[in-house]
Amino acid sequence: MTLTDELFAKNTVKLDSKIPDGPVADKWDNYKENMKLVNPNNKRKFKVIVVGTGLAGASAAATLAELGYQVDAFTFHDSARRAHSIAAQGGINGAKNYKGDGDSVHRLFYDTVKGGDFRAREANVHRLAQVSVDIIDQMVAQGVPFAREYGGLLDNRSFGGAQVSRTFYARGQTGQQLLLGAYQQFSRQVGLGGISLYNRSELIDIVVIDGRASGIVVRDLVTGEISSHAAHAVVLATGGYGNAFFLSTNAMACNVTAAWRAHRKGALFANPCYTQIHPTCIPQSDDSQSKLTLMSESLRNDGRVWVPTNPDETRQARDIPEEERDYYLERLYPSFGNLAPRDISSRAAKRLVDKGQGVGPKKNGVYLDFSEAIERLGHDVVQERYGNLFEMYERIAGENPYETPMRIYPASHYTMGGLWVDYELQTNIPGLYAAGEANFSDHGANRLGASALMQGLSDGYFVLPYTIGNGLAPLLGKSMPGIDHPEFKAAEEAARERFNAYLAINGTKSPDYFHRELGKIIWDYCGMERTEEGLKKALELLPALYQEFKTDLRVTGDGDNMNQTLEKAGRVDDFFQLGMLMCRDALDRNESCGGHFRSEYQTDDGEALRDDENYCHVAAWQWGGDPMTPNLNVEPLEFEAVHLATRSYK
Amino acid sequence: MAQVVTSKRGPVTGTATHQRKKRPFLLDLYSTAVGKKYAMGLSGIAMMGFVLFHMIGNLKIYAGAADLDHYAHFLQTLLYPLAPKGWVLWILRGGLISMLFLHLHAAWSLTRLNRHARPVKYQSKRDYQIANFASRTMRWSGIIVLGFIVWHLLDLTFGVVNSETGKMITHPGDEESVKAVYASIVYSFQRTPVALFYVVANILLGIHLFHGTWSIFQSLGWNNPRFNNWRRGFATGFASLVVVGNVSFPIAVMAGIVG
Amino acid sequence: MSNHLKNITLRIWRQAGPAAKGNFETHVVDEITDEASFLEMLDILNDKLVTEGKEAVVFDHDCREGICGTCSLMIDGQAHGPQRGTATCQLHMRQFKSNDTITIEPWRASAFPIIKDLMVDRSAFDRIIESGGYITADTGGAPDANLIPISKIVADAAMDSAACIGCGACVAACPNGAANLFTGAKIAHLSRLPQGQAERYSRVEAMVETMDEKFGSCTNHGECEAACPKEISIDVIALMNKDFRKAKFANRKDLARK
Secondary structure, eight states: OOHHHHHHHTOSSOOOOOOOSSOGGGHHHHHHHHSOOOOHHHHTTOEEEEEOOSHHHHHHHHHHHHHTOEEEEEOSSSSGGGSGGGGOOSOEEOOOOTTOSSOOHHHHHHHHHHHTTTOSOHHHHHHHHHHHHHHHHHHHHTTOOOOBOTTSSBOOEEOTTOSSEEEEOSTTOHHHHHHHHHHHHHHHHHHHTSEEEEOSEEEEEEEEETTEEEEEEEEETTTOOEEEEEOSEEEEOOOOOGGGGSSBSSOTTOOSHHHHHHHHTTOOEEOTTOEEEEEEEOOOOSTTOOOOOBOOGGGGGTOEEEEESSTTOOSOGGGSOGGGEEOHHHHHOTTTGGGOOHHHHHHHHHHHHHTTOOBTTTTOBEEEEOHHHHHHHOHHHHHHHHHHHHHHHHHHHSOOTTTSOEEEEEEEEEEOOEEOOOTTSBOSSTTEEEOGGGBOSSSTTSOOTTOHHHHHHIIIIIIHHHHHHHHHGGGTTOOOOOTTSHHHHHHHHHHHHHHHHHHHHOOSBOHHHHHHHHHHHHHHHHSSSBOHHHHHHHHHHHHHHHHHHHHHBOOOSOSSSOOHHHHHHHHHHHHHHHHHHHHHHHHHOOSOBTTBOBTTSBOTTSOBOOOHHHHOEEEEEEOOSSTTOOEEEEEEOOOSSSOOOOOOOO | OOOSOOOOOSOBOOTTOSOOOOOOHHHHHHTSHHHHHHHHHHHHHHHHHHHHHHHHHHGGGGGOHHHHHHHHHHHHTTTTTTSOTTHHHHHHHHHHHHHHHHHHHHHHHHHHHHHHHOSSOOSSOOOOSSOOHHHHTHHHHHHHHHHHHHHHHHHHTSOTTOTTTTOEEOOTTOSSOEEOHHHHHHHHHTSHHHHHHHHHHHHHHHHHHHHHHHHHHHHTTOOOTTTTTHHHHHHHHHHHHHHHHHHHHHHHHHHTSOO | OOOEEEEEEEEEEEOSSTTSOOEEEEEEEEEEETTSBHHHHHHHHHHHHHHTTOOOOOOOOOOSSSOSOOOOOEETTEETOSSTTOOGGGOBGGGSOTTOEEEEEOOOOTTSOEEETTEEOOHHHHHHHHTTOSOOOOTTOOOOTTSSOOOHHHHHHHHHHHTOOOOOHHHHHSTTOBOHHHHHHHHHHHHHSGGGSTTHHHHHHHHHHHHHHHSBOOOOOOHHHHHOTTOOOTHHHHHHHHHHHHHHTTTHHHHHHO
């Protein structure tokens, strides 16, 4: 009996992943053919709440409204267009095979499963690959100005972890253009009355009545007012939790609160230890830094990564002769070279920097060099491809990448873990759905480049509109609890108390201070490389710091108007609780896979060593009343279409 | 110093469902700020045409009194005997006046709109990057030029402030007498303050024309990568041409070249 | 590599609420590295204020990569500060010197009411987009993405104007508080693409009219282009004006049919 079976037998929650019958390639079609439908006239009788207006949220809200559902959309930003999807630079994958280089739905599916180190649910990933084709069509029809070739057809570039060119892009601003596309569809529905938009409104709690998600409690960030909203279904498209690290490439306001509050109300949180470290970020330059900036992975298409072979090198990059440079990705992974997947490139950089071969004033980076590309393609072509990224680098680092190589270093970027969802993207709480980065479903233990945009749009445009209908159809004619239900009132009261409590502590340290300290612990012990010892230490440090947070926090101002310090306090509180779960999950997973690298489990040459016998499962955690005592549930992963294999990019 | 409008909280929906007002299409166009800019641009073109031909016509002053006075007479009897004497000139003047009114009305209502768009000014000093003296003083240069036009009409058209205006003269070789425009101009510019006012007002007119001319391309949507680089140059050239021509008259009179 | 700036005096606009009377408040930042971003300097100030029991300065910010458009600020009389083509969040302290006095004000326009301190409400932009800033393409019915070839030049030009981040700097910098650059950028983006042709004239009419209800008018100063962190050209305004005229005149017949 494997560990997976053993744990499965002890599950406290029945985890039904609802994977449809049939071969993996037919599952989605089978699902669509057999799902229940809601008559167009009846759709307007259903209200769906969508929290978050990024790619997944905006596209879901727009499509549901187009279908005729009443949609209430919530964003804590001032406008739906601000969501962090906007910052994605590189591109979006689509199995179009426009380049005729042998791409197919199956190949994208396979690459994604393999890239995820065989820790994703096959059926979900295949569906993602299938609809990737429709996403490109949809976005072009909406006016997304993807890059084109001179003949007028769409251009593609290649991306890490793939041997075909299937990535569609709009300069270095693909996320922006896709989000604006979705935002425009969303805005159209706001204009037409299909969506009611609540801006600057942050989700504070989920209300579950008789086992079903019945609505949410939100705080109006401008007035501090706490209000309830009831619906037939609630979609959380609230992004990932990368800001648990404090320093990450996430936007400043990204947080885990929505997912975490759902978790506390019974939704399982899956694989929290699967966090992605992006290899190409600008290294930290000083201690006051608030966030790290990502340079698109697409730079690795033409840039060459190297470090000086001599750890005591003091010369400028240009003056170091070829033979004293170590192009380590090309050396270690000859077939993928500089395009090795993110986790692999990141760890390789970390190992060299740890050995003292880092570059830059803090010796905390590696070079990403374009001199060869400029020689081969010419300055103009390089400028055409990466001009805006180079400018951005120069603004931040104060160096010109056409002349000196960029310095890059890995940073927390994306979180593969998230709310556990079934094939319908429904959590274990009926009526509560999670989409985009907020769920765990498609990327396994590591996400490939240009797949996040694909997943967000797939969930929002092409999956949820079907599966929500299937969930709502049986509810026709049944009455749903309204916001005067005692559960709503209780949740509102709890929310008020929670925020008043932060104000009442009146300690000495700001929420930012705690966030920074929390982030340091998580980065040091639950970052790119984890050890049993370190994780245990983190699990001692975190509760102690959390205790200090609860007694020494200082939040100035009031709760009845715009108060960013108070908002932050609530978010940091939830990050503390999540941080403990991340470490616990990382400690429990005694293997290395994808973004989760336990140094005890590695091959002789330092590659991740999976344990498929015991850990080929999803770890879905149930809230146990205290962040330190969660209950583990597992969903075994079965692979029918792909063979479990060692992930090699050599 | 509160910005008076406050943000209304609560859900936003159905913002694009209101029925748009139906109006006759010219009014419809003019009711928008973009439409008013069209009106300003088109009336501006009409008046630019006027100032250019006015200046060119007046160059006759260098050809002597008889030539200038004959030119004035020609304008007054334009298309005569097809049309009664003076009629065509008055029709042209009528057109010009309506263009002026359109220009003024559009400017006035746009100014009101703009004031309303920022009821509370910046409390610290603005550091303008591109906006130049011309663009930022359009309102004032316009008003001063308008004041000058009134004076100019009282001076050289109606003779309220010029005793020579309206007098008749019979040039050698002529059978009938014509208005002594030349003499009236010379009389006017021999008064130094009048000449100075004329010079200053024309420089302001030039500044107004410079920004106005360049603006026309933008406001009327005449944007074409092939000639975009020429727009500023054209505006500078046109404004300078008008100013140099116009300003030469009082200078010539005061320097004794004309007189 | 990094230098330290000393003794920076900040004059920051503080205003308790939309209707409150505001005023400048002076704070001194004793020392800061020039590697720090402008907003990190405000973070440090805020951290200090909170520790001292004072209320932190409220300002909008999010991605800090110059793409989300959340950050604003009038810095020394310039929208997004002194560096061209740069949003406030990408502005670094190396643009300033020791002993500088920096004045920070919120953006001022009646369409952008102040929420608190330096934070304003830019929802008016959303209203413009809602009125027509889209291509109607319901999910599911799209033809193959390569069905309509789009010349690279056209796609690139559309992308130039689609780069708008909706930050509102154009309105803030405009002496008239006009939103023509924002509106023109979206119109130019969609109207240049073949997919955008069907709604080309109804879009421009609806968007311009919505813009008119809330913002001032364009007097062609060009300040918006200079302030735009994405350096969008005022050519888009000319294009919008042209399309608006066409919508009112040339296509009157088509529009009258509906």
